[in-house]
Amino acid sequence: MCLVGTIAAPTKRASNPPLRGSEALVGYSTTENIASGTQPDIKYSLLPGQKENPDIGSYLDFENVDNPQPIRGSTGSDDPGPRLSHNRLGIDGAGWARQENTVVMPDATDMAGVDMRLEPGGYRELHWHVAGEWSLVLNGSCRIQAVNPDGQTFVDDLTAGDVWFFPPGVPHSIQALSDGVEFLLVFDQGDFNEDNTFLATEVFLHTPKSVLSKNLGVPVSAFDNIPDDELYIFEGTPAPEDIEEQNVTTQSGVVPRTQSYSYHFSEQPAHEVAGGSVKIVDPLTFPIASNFSAAIVTVHPGGMREIHWHPTSDEWTFFIQGQGRATLFTAPDAATTFDYRAGDVGYFPQSNSHYIENTGDEDLMFVEVLQASQFTDMALGQWLASTPKQIVADTLNLSDSTLSQLKTEKQYVVAGSTSD
Numbered sequence: 001m002c003l004v005g006t007i008a009a010p011t012k013r014a015s016n017p018p019l020r021g022s023e024a025l026v027g028y029s030t031t032e033n034i035a036s037g038t039q040p041d042i043k044y045s046l047l048p049g050q051k052e053n054p055d056i057g058s059y060l061d062f063e064n065v066d067n068p069q070p071i072r073g074s075t076g077s078d079d080p081g082p083r084l085s086h087n088r089l090g091i092d093g094a095g096w097a098r099q100e101n102t103v104v105m106p107d108a109t110d111m112a113g114v115d116m117r118l119e120p121g122g123y124r125e126l127h128w129h130v131a132g133e134w135s136l137v138l139n140g141s142c143r144i145q146a147v148n149p150d151g152q153t154f155v156d157d158l159t160a161g162d163v164w165f166f167p168p169g170v171p172h173s174i175q176a177l178s179d180g181v182e183f184l185l186v187f188d189q190g191d192f193n194e195d196n197t198f199l200a201t202e203v204f205l206h207t208p209k210s211v212l213s214k215n216l217g218v219p220v221s222a223f224d225n226i227p228d229d230e231l232y233i234f235e236g237t238p239a240p241e242d243i244e245e246q247n248v249t250t251q252s253g254v255v256p257r258t259q260s261y262s263y264h265f266s267e268q269p270a271h272e273v274a275g276g277s278v279k280i281v282d283p284l285t286f287p288i289a290s291n292f293s294a295a296i297v298t299v300h301p302g303g304m305r306e307i308h309w310h311p312t313s314d315e316w317t318f319f320i321q322g323q324g325r326a327t328l329f330t331a332p333d334a335a336t337t338f339d340y341r342a343g344d345v346g347y348f349p350q351s352n353s354h355y356i357e358n359t360g361d362e363d364l365m366f367v368e369v370l371q372a373s374q375f376t377d378m379a380l381g382q383w384l385a386s387t388p389k390q391i392v393a394d395t396l397n398l399s400d401s402t403l404s405q406l407k408t409e410k411q412y413v414v415a416g417s418t419s420d
């Protein structure tokens, strides 16, 4: 299995860091150092005909290809992994995108996801959408920029493990830095469709040039050379290394730090627990993403994300690394078990209990995303340990000795042996 393997594994520290980070990680900081390296060398082979004009329609059989790649003709680009689903390819090898929404997972009504790759210098075109967009950078680094309704400006560089959020209607762009980028987008609408975003090129194409001329106060001829089709994902001029060259400051000023669209989650150390680690980012530390709460969970081999449920929200889960098995319990009597590996998406409806076991021999890593103003969960163990013993004994017929071993602290991830 090829892995993203990019969100740095948590390192052991003298004192255990808290679950949440600090507000100092919000927004651009002059001390930040996004080391943008070179493009990783991904080993793959192409099928005969894969680089030819896709309109010719030659049949490609990927069955026996090592590490098949989302490349057709001059579109698409390579993929450090993991895989999710059907890819939409960008122009001239500039990148690709694949999405999960209610078309493929009808029960996942509250959130949808897109996994997107941009080659070095590749752009996701200037655009906006009706949904709010929360993102986790999976690999490489990128520059993001936006303008808010008050005309305030925002620009920042993010690396693997960092998070951004763009509210509905706020126009933004994303450009890969010199090492390329892959990121996960999560939208607060299950039926979100990446094909239906408002693109700058489309706005210009669908407005009479005389209107553009009147609106922007320039001659009609100024629009002689605008693109005659959408760009979506395309190759651009590499971003200047010095971010200050793209720091547009106007009389409106910059987006204030408390409302900033980025959170440097990669710099937040993970909270260690018995079977792995957890780190949380939610509106308590990243206020602009007012209804997005997330946890990156690492589960060591044999360990398990404990039995829990989220009282106020469905959970949308993306598997970043490793492999796991989850069982979802839905009242009154349905239990469903799924196997997941890197690149897969899981969905656990509000208050439906579930657990995720690491079934592999390397760390399992996933991100749980909630529609909530705070990351919360109810843990089965903590609940029973904190309930009068007599009530639990009368209900479940557990012995005194068992009851006295239940832990009142939330475990998040319990340890276990791989031979269980």
Ligand SMILES: *[C@@H]1O[C@H](CO)[C@@H](O)[C@H](O)[C@H]1NC(C)=O
Pocket: 003, 004, 005, 006, 007, 040, 041, 080, 138, 139, 140, 141, 160, 179
């Ligand atoms: C991105 O993925 C590639 C291929 O798995 C890996 O070699 C590289 O280190 C990753 N880059 C970052 C910045 O994590």
Ligand SMILES: *[C@@H]1O[C@H](CO)[C@@H](O)[C@H](O)[C@H]1NC(C)=O
Pocket: 028, 155, 156, 243, 244, 247, 249, 254
């Ligand atoms: C941009 O300029 C503003 C105002 O001078 C400054 O506060 C900010 O740190 C600069 N850089 C970025 C990346 O926002």
Ligand SMILES: *[C@@H]1O[C@H](CO)[C@@H](O)[C@H](O)[C@H]1NC(C)=O
Pocket: 110, 290, 291, 371, 372
């Ligand atoms: C957060 O999302 C949930 C689920 O979509 C929704 O019911 C709730 O109204 C949202 N809350 C806010 C404050 O937007």
Ligand SMILES: *[C@@H]1O[C@H](CO)[C@@H](O)[C@H](O)[C@H]1NC(C)=O
Pocket: 397
């Ligand atoms: C509870 O368990 C004990 C054995 O420890 C058994 O004797 C008893 O019948 C059980 N009670 C019920 C109500 O099932």
